[in-house]
Amino acid sequence: MRQWITAVVFLTAVSICPAQTQSHSSPVPTSTVPATRLAHLHHGINLSEWFAQVYDPRGYTKEHFQNWTTPADIALIQSAGFDHVRLSVNPQPMMDAAWRGGSEEYFGYLDAAVKMILDAGLAVELDMHPDSDFKARLKDDDFVERFADFWRTVARHYSSWDSDRVFFEVLNEPEMHDPYRWSGVEARLATAIRQGAPNHTIIAAGARWDDNDDMIFLEPLRDPNVIYVFHFYEPHIFTHQGATWGSYYWHWLRGLRYPSSPENAAQVATSVPEAIDRLYVIRYGQDHWDASRIEAEINQAAEWGKRNGVPLVCNEFGVYRSFSDPQDRAAWIRDVRTSLERHNIGWAMWDYSGGFGVVTKKDGKATLDEITVKALGLR
Numbered sequence: 001m002r003q004w005i006t007a008v009v010f011l012t013a014v015s016i017c018p019a020q021t022q023s024h025s026s027p028v029p030t031s032t033v034p035a036t037r038l039a040h041l042h043h044g045i046n047l048s049e050w051f052a053q054v055y056d057p058r059g060y061t062k063e064h065f066q067n068w069t070t071p072a073d074i075a076l077i078q079s080a081g082f083d084h085v086r087l088s089v090n091p092q093p094m095m096d097a098a099w100r101g102g103s104e105e106y107f108g109y110l111d112a113a114v115k116m117i118l119d120a121g122l123a124v125e126l127d128m129h130p131d132s133d134f135k136a137r138l139k140d141d142d143f144v145e146r147f148a149d150f151w152r153t154v155a156r157h158y159s160s161w162d163s164d165r166v167f168f169e170v171l172n173e174p175e176m177h178d179p180y181r182w183s184g185v186e187a188r189l190a191t192a193i194r195q196g197a198p199n200h201t202i203i204a205a206g207a208r209w210d211d212n213d214d215m216i217f218l219e220p221l222r223d224p225n226v227i228y229v230f231h232f233y234e235p236h237i238f239t240h241q242g243a244t245w246g247s248y249y250w251h252w253l254r255g256l257r258y259p260s261s262p263e264n265a266a267q268v269a270t271s272v273p274e275a276i277d278r279l280y281v282i283r284y285g286q287d288h289w290d291a292s293r294i295e296a297e298i299n300q301a302a303e304w305g306k307r308n309g310v311p312l313v314c315n316e317f318g319v320y321r322s323f324s325d326p327q328d329r330a331a332w333i334r335d336v337r338t339s340l341e342r343h344n345i346g347w348a349m350w351d352y353s354g355g356f357g358v359v360t361k362k363d364g365k366a367t368l369d370e371i372t373v374k375a376l377g378l379r
Contacts, residue, residue: 030309031224031311032225033224037163037164038311040083042083042084043082043346043347043377043378044347044349045082045349045351045352046315046316046348046350047085048088048350048353048354050087050088050113051065052127053088053090060106067364069113072366073366074120076359076368077120077122080368080373080378081378081379084124084165084348085117085124086124086169086316086348087113087117087124087126088127088129088172090129090130094106094154095147114126118166122165123164123165123167126158126168126169127172127315128151128169135174149192151193152196153196155193155194156197158200159198159200163197163201167227168193168203169202169205170186170189170203170204173209173231174205174210176208177208178207179206179207179208179217183207183219186221187222190226194223201226202221203313203315205228206218206230209231211232212300212301215228215304215312216301226310228308228312230314231315233316235287237253238258238260238284238319238332239318239319239320239324241323241324242254242322242323249272249277252272252273253268253281255268256281256284256324257325258289258331258332259291259331260285261285262285264285265284265285266282291338291339294335298314298339298340298343301314301345313348314336314348317333318350318351318356319333320355321355321357326371329371329375330372333376334377337349357369358376
């Protein structure tokens with residue numbers, strides 16, 4: 001009996017130990033992202049509504065691709081002091097075109113855009129930026145495989161392009177509420193990218209909305225040539241006031257100040273119909289959001305990067321222009337930007353010419369918003 005018990009204990013130990021040994025003997029590789037590549041990702045801007053988020057009823061057309069963002073726009077971005085752009089790309093039209101056997105034309109438009117950016121001396125993050133319904137389909141393993149195959153094709157297509165200035169971002173804001181599921185999906189997609197482009201750097205995101213707490217939950221990939229990304233819009237009640245997407249009550253908000261104060265928040269709350277929503281506004285005032293509060297948030301992301309020995313980039317942050325005070329907006333942007341730079345985290349503001357834009361456009365001509373440029377620490 002004693003021998004039988006000993007044998008059971010031994011077999012149990014054998015069955016448990018391999019998993020434990022694998023966990024402890026396979027640490028996350030030390031980052032191999034070259035410093036020369038990270039140097040291209042200090043001060044960036046997002047190019048939206050060009051290859052993704054196209055609201056023109058004509059859709060993704062030749063005329064749109066050639067006219068939405070022009071060489072003059074790219075020259076203005078470069079002259080303002082930005083060193084890279086994050087180019088949002090909706091994969092669905094490209095995957096549909098590939099299914100019909102016509103992806104060459106679409107790749108031609110994208111190639112022209114990437115070349116124009118690189119020729120201006122800028123780096124580019126190719127950001128897969130689909131609509132929500134596309135991301136919802138990633139709950140299906142077959143669709144994950146289809147997306148992985150698409151990513152492998154894209155990565156192979158650009159594998160001969162400048163690996164120091166072309167980066168592959170797995171997926172923007174996955175909207176996946178099961179972070180364990182997302183960890184597996186992202187690992188699969190990253191593997192496909194690496195198969196197509198062995199030398200390029202991958203940009204990996206956390207689940208849900210790429211918030212800093214999403215990234216902190218993320219288990220780093222086994223690939224050492226990866227940069228980890230997060231977005232920062234905290235507190236959304238200020239940065240998204242007046243917005244008609246996200247939390248419904250945001251659209252009631254006007255004139256909410258930053259830094260926050262109880263008096264201002266209480267005044268704004270009077271225009272909000274529902275008591276629970278008024279409470280959120282009042283809490284914003286009581287929470288005293290200011291530079292030190294922002295620093296406390298970003299410091300958590302920075303500490304995660306240090307613990308895991310991986311580089312970070314914050315490639316979305318900004319304030320919706322329509323209903324925020326311009327000086328308050330600039331103060332928030334400045335506080336976020338300086339905190340990121342204090343921690344040596346590269347950044348890309350959202351966005352170039354949209355609702356959060358660094359420029360305003362009239363009759364196709366872009367004009368830099370000098371208050372925003374100054375808040376970004378650029379010339």
